[in-house]
Amino acid sequence: MGLFDSLRSILGTSAEADATRAADPEDLxxxxxxxxxxxxxxxxxxxxEAALCFSNVxxxxxxxxxxxxxxxxxxxQEETGTDHWRHSDDYGYHWFVLSDSDPEDLVTSVHFAADEFVERGYGSRLLAALFAFERGDAGEGEYVYWVYSFRRGAYYPFAPTGTSSRxxxxxxxxxxxxxxxxxxxxDESYWYPLWPDRAGAHPWE
Structure with a gap:
């Protein structure tokens, strides 16, 4: 299952039907x-680094x-120094990517961004928030993630070991x-993989 397939699953009929509750940025x-x-x-x-993934309208x-x-x-950014940029991937999904050495600033920034989507009536367009961690046991450039699914209102771990294995x-x-x-x-069936395009890269790169 590739990035497109996994995100399509999050947006798909099954995920929509099984959504436990509306997106709540406070969970972040x-x-x-x-x-x-x-x-x-x-x-x-x-x-x-952290990222917020959403679909377009x-x-x-x-x-x-x-x-x-x-x-x-x-x-x-003026207060915390958190850098950010927008990215659109090859599958038509959109990202706000954030970079800051202070993880608390990352959490706050992702929350502010997600909360604005919800306040403007677009909480349903939020797919996932990803928080990246360095995987010291696997060598430089390897990461594990905690992924927050807005559809399910829950986190799950993701530890890719390449572009199609975990x-x-x-x-x-x-x-x-x-x-x-x-x-x-x-429910581990909802631990959707968000594969990077190349080994050692982030899913949003």
Whole structure:
């Protein structure tokens, strides 16, 4: 299953029917303490990057919403130094990518961006928020992620080992340590892979 297939599943009929509740950006704040556990207990420090993935709507109002989200991130950048940029992938999905050495700033910025989508009536267009961590046991340039699914209102771990394979053992370890600290998706069929286009890259690159 490629990136397009996995995101299509998140947006698809089954995911829509099985959605547990509406998108709630407040859930993102769970990552504010989880990143400490990831580094202290598991040896996975924050990679200093996070991303918000969303699908487009062909309307001037939605375009205005996206511009407003970018304006909010611009304002936040002046206070926190969190860099950000927009990216559109080859599958037609859109990303706000954020970079900051302080993971708390990343969480706050992703929350502000997601909250604006919800406030403007476009919470249904939010797909996922990804928080990247360096995978020290696998060498430089390898990452694990905590993915927040807005459809399911829950997090799940994702540990890609290439463009089409994942380390399930590592994912279950992350689940066992962080379950309770994060609202972890207990149905593993919803742990959608978000494959990078090349080994060692992020899904949004």
């Amino acid at each position: 704040f769970g990552m504010s303490t989880a990143y400490l556990t990831m580094e202290a207990d598991l040896g996975f420090p924050s990679a200093g 062909d309307s001037t109002d939605f375009a205005s919403t996206v511009d407003e989200v970018e304006a909010i991130l611009d304002a936040g 380390d399930s053992k590592q994912e279950f370890k992350l689940q066992s340590v962080l379950d309770g600290e994060l609202a972890v998706e207990d």
